[in-house]
Amino acid sequence: MEVKCLGFSVSVDGGCVSLSELFTFFENEGCVVDANESNQRRFYFDTNSHDDYFKGLVVTVKDQKKFCRLTNENGGFQILVDNLQGDDKLLEFNFLIIHKVTGLGLYQHYYQSCSMNVFGKYLKRYHHQLKKALGDAEISTQATLEGSPLTEGRKQRIRKQFSGQLKFAPLVRQENLEAILKEYRKIKSFEFEYAYLDHEVRAATPLSGFVSRKIEKLSFLGDTSFKNSIAKAISAFTAGGAPKRGKVIVEDYDGESIPIKIFDMPDCFGVEDFDKLAAKLHGLDVDYFYSHEIFDDLIAVFESEEHEDVFGMELQQ
CATH class of the missing domain: 3.30.70 (Alpha-Beta Plaits)
Incomplete structure (x- = not known):
């Protein structure tokens, strides 16, 4: 199975909640867990380990304990069913980087992992939630200072200060x-x-x-x-x-x-064999995901001369 490296862009129109503030929110939470869909997704972000890039990891936890495998028994193939023990879970993973200045990024994806567009929808959702929380906090602060509830007109004017939208699109x-x-x-x-x-x-x-x-x-x-x-x-x-x-x-x-x-540009910015990539992850402590060599590989692709016309020129505009 192939793991493809895909390109995307993300930006915020308006300064109410910047990309840095959004990813800092994720980072401060340690791990943001979203269980609104059929599978639980866990989001990890780092904003400090690299001067030029945000680093991210999306983990999809599968809601299943049994899995099937094919084995060769006595010259014939058989399907065997195994069962995970205790709290063990099946999971899928996606590593990503985002350039702090341009908002251009790379996203590793393979079949059955979280798609890049679905990841973008999650970013939009959490950006909206963070905007709303900041607006509600400002309304509460002003009401406390004035000693009485604010009118609906005042509330709407305050919320307009937090009206910027997050834009996410594939390259x-x-x-x-x-x-x-x-x-x-x-x-x-x-x-x-x-x-x-x-x-x-x-x-x-x-x-x-x-x-x-x-x-x-x-x-x-x-x-x-x-x-x-x-x-x-x-x-x-x-x-x-x-x-x-x-x-x-x-x-x-x-x-x-x-x-x-x-x-x-190419259909993708690199392809890696899933088994080889998965072997690199054995024993990874997700609390320190940002130190993994996978991010060095992604940054090397982003900064390569081969893709300078895609990623490099954006810095000069």
Whole structure:
């Protein structure tokens, strides 16, 4: 079984609860346990062990004691059922890193582990809960200072101070762009950097003799009936090789704006055999998960020359 290294981006629009504050909340809790789904998930984050990266570990605890295995007995194959003892549990794991400046990250995933998009939904949920808790605390503080309950208008104005949204999206290959864009309700804008400045581009650029890079942004009409045509046009434009990288702002069916970042990149940023990776984890103390060599491997992938066009240039923008 393969363990793939996938790319994603995460950001917060508004300064009410930053990524650093969110991951510090996780870190201070030691382990955040979420049992709202069929399987329990445990989240571990570290914000201090590396100057440039947040480190994370997602552990999915399976709600089962029995598991099956195939054995060769007397020249024939048999299915045997084993049973875990005591408090032992089956689990799946996902290691991840997030660059503290760019919000770009790498996420290890394999079949039956927590998917990257599901992980993003958890981040959004806890970011929302933390915003609400801070807003409620501020309302309580102001009511105490004033000696009486606040009006609903005052409460709403305080909550607006904590209204920023967490944005989470996978990094997208140009070849997959059209299908992904069509999944959203609306395409709001398309921003891209030219891969090179040819004669036609320079001719349409003010002060072209002094320009080394050019970034353009297109904003689209709000009519959702144009969505498929816009998705097809953006996909065709990126396939033509004109943009070096880009970003499409889409709106989902809940009305939330999401940035879809486009790169000329591989389907994944590395593949490792599951058995070899699992062997490295034997005896890992999750309280010190951040010291494991897996994070050195992820950081090496992130900072490699091979992927500099994806991760490195973001630091310069």
